[in-house]
Amino acid sequence: MTEATPVRRAGRQLPTADELRIWRDFIETTAALGSRLESRLQSDSSLSTGDYAVLLALSEAEGQAMRSSELAAHIGWERSRLSHHLGRMERRGLIRRQECPTVPRGAEVLLTAAGAEAFGGATFPHLRAIRELFVDALTPDQLVAAGEIAAALRTRLDVLRRE
Amino acid sequence: MTEATPVRRAGRQLPTADELRIWRDFIETTAALGSRLESRLQSDSSLSTGDYAVLLALSEAEGQAMRSSELAAHIGWERSRLSHHLGRMERRGLIRRQECPTVPRGAEVLLTAAGAEAFGGATFPHLRAIRELFVDALTPDQLVAAGEIAAALRTRLDVLRRE
DNA sequence: ACCTATCGGTTGACATGTCAATGATGCTAA
DNA sequence: TTAGCATCATTGACATGTCAACCGATAGGT
Numbered sequence: 442m443t444e445a446t447p448v449r450r451a452g453r454q455l456p457t458a459d460e461l462r463i464w465r466d467f468i469e470t471t472a473a474l475g476s477r478l479e480s481r482l483q484s485d486s487s488l489s490t491g492d493y494a495v496l497l498a499l500s501e502a503e504g505q506a507m508r509s510s511e512l513a514a515h516i517g518w519e520r521s522r523l524s525h526h527l528g529r530m531e532r533r534g535l536i537r538r539q540e541c542p543t544v545p546r547g548a549e550v551l552l553t554a555a556g557a558e559a560f561g562g563a564t565f566p567h568l569r570a571i572r573e574l575f576v577d578a579l580t581p582d583q584l585v586a587a588g589e590i591a592a593a594l595r596t597r598l599d600v601l602r603r604e
Numbered sequence: 605m606t607e608a609t610p611v612r613r614a615g616r617q618l619p620t621a622d623e624l625r626i627w628r629d630f631i632e633t634t635a636a637l638g639s640r641l642e643s644r645l646q647s648d649s650s651l652s653t654g655d656y657a658v659l660l661a662l663s664e665a666e667g668q669a670m671r672s673s674e675l676a677a678h679i680g681w682e683r684s685r686l687s688h689h690l691g692r693m694e695r696r697g698l699i700r701r702q703e704c705p706t707v708p709r710g711a712e713v714l715l716t717a718a719g720a721e722a723f724g725g726a727t728f729p730h731l732r733a734i735r736e737l738f739v740d741a742l743t744p745d746q747l748v749a750a751g752e753i754a755a756a757l758r759t760r761l762d763v764l765r766r767e
Numbered sequence: 768a769c770c771t772a773t774c775g776g777t778t779g780a781c782a783t784g785t786c787a788a789t790g791a792t793g794c795t796a797a
Numbered sequence: 798t799t800a801g802c803a804t805c806a807t808t809g810a811c812a813t814g815t816c817a818a819c820c821g822a823t824a825g826g827t
Contacts, residue, residue: 453735454732454735455728455731455732455735456731456734456735456739460735460739460747461731461734462751463747463748463750463751463754464734464738464739466751466754466755466758467634467738467750467751467753467754468634468637468638468641468738469680470754470755470757470758470761471630471631471634471635471638471754471757472634472638473758473761474631474757474761475631475634475635477761477764478631480815489782489783491782491783508805509805509806510804510805510806517632519784519785519786520805520806520807521784521785521786521787521806521807521808522783522784522785523806524806524807524808525783525784525807525808526783526784528807528808529782529783541805546790546791546792546793546804546805546806547805547806548805548806548807565618568618568619568624569617569618571619571624571627572617572618572619572623573760573764574757574760574761574764575627575630575631575757576619576623576627577760578756578757578759578760579753579756579757580756583749583752583753583756584623584626585626586746586749586753587626587630587753588625588626588629588630589746590630590742590746590749590750590753591626591629591630591633591634592629592633593741593742593743593746594633594634594637594737594738594741594742595629595633595636596741597736597737597740597741598633598636598637598640598737601736601737643785652812652813654812654813654814671775672775672776673774673775673776682814682815682816683775683776683777684776684777684778684814684815684816684817685813685814685815686776687776687777687778688777688778688813688814689813689814691777691778692812692813704775707775708775708822708823709774709775709776709821709822709823710775710776711775711776711777
């Protein structure tokens, strides 16, 4: 970081000690943030962040229903993961699955009344937690910077996707 | 973010749409970054990041050994998680456990030759991946900002620890 | 000495995640 | 027509994580 010369920067293959320290702080803190949010959500509503993502997507979908594959793409999950998760959510009565009327071998995922109710109850505390643990922790400048950092990292991930 | 008046900022209980968008970008991208690193490490060395954390700590420990509880504290894991993980690593021959000579009911965790070898082989590609996916993705300013953001979030998490 | 609380560590039950294999169904080309 | 192939979704095997219960040993207070 205190590295000013582009030449040396380009020549290095490994991170410096400073860079590594930042990396560790960054990845560990964001992981801890995620799990704190997870446990807040759990104690406020008995939902996991996975449940929440599914319920959010269904709530916003037309007819509060979506085909399984679309849902997976929408929230960025593998189909297998979604299928397992839906099985658990179905057992708890949060969603229902039925054959899709339009797509031959498709499965339609429907929000149940219980699911809508659980989602409704979870939303406010969850958003408040996001505000307390993330938004309020940062200055406005830092918040902007966080968005830019996320965008830069995402771009990099996408560029290197197939390697 | 475009919120300039402290009064309005203080009065809000929930994040704005902008803030929420940044939150989602941030948390999802950092999660994706973590899992990309995980799969890189896996394919380069057949180690998980958990394995790596354990092996790193043991490598740096005197005598390449540590008591189980110390190790857990050092890498920030619950004892139960560590115990399960050590069981799996022991089955793969990466570490060994024996009664601790100094602490009565303590277990000493030792790095095996195979563990040291696996760690040695994993280090270089892992650090290179951190550089490619994180350090090189950011400008020097962004890297500094990432460190500051992590520190701010960590402070907040610590302040709210027992709630 | 003896009851009890605590400590270090393990275990079991379960939630979650990945990967590869499986079924079931439609599409396409010989 | 039919053999091969892609697609949608599920399943099973397994790795990982949390939580609570447990075991054995030790330290104190009475």
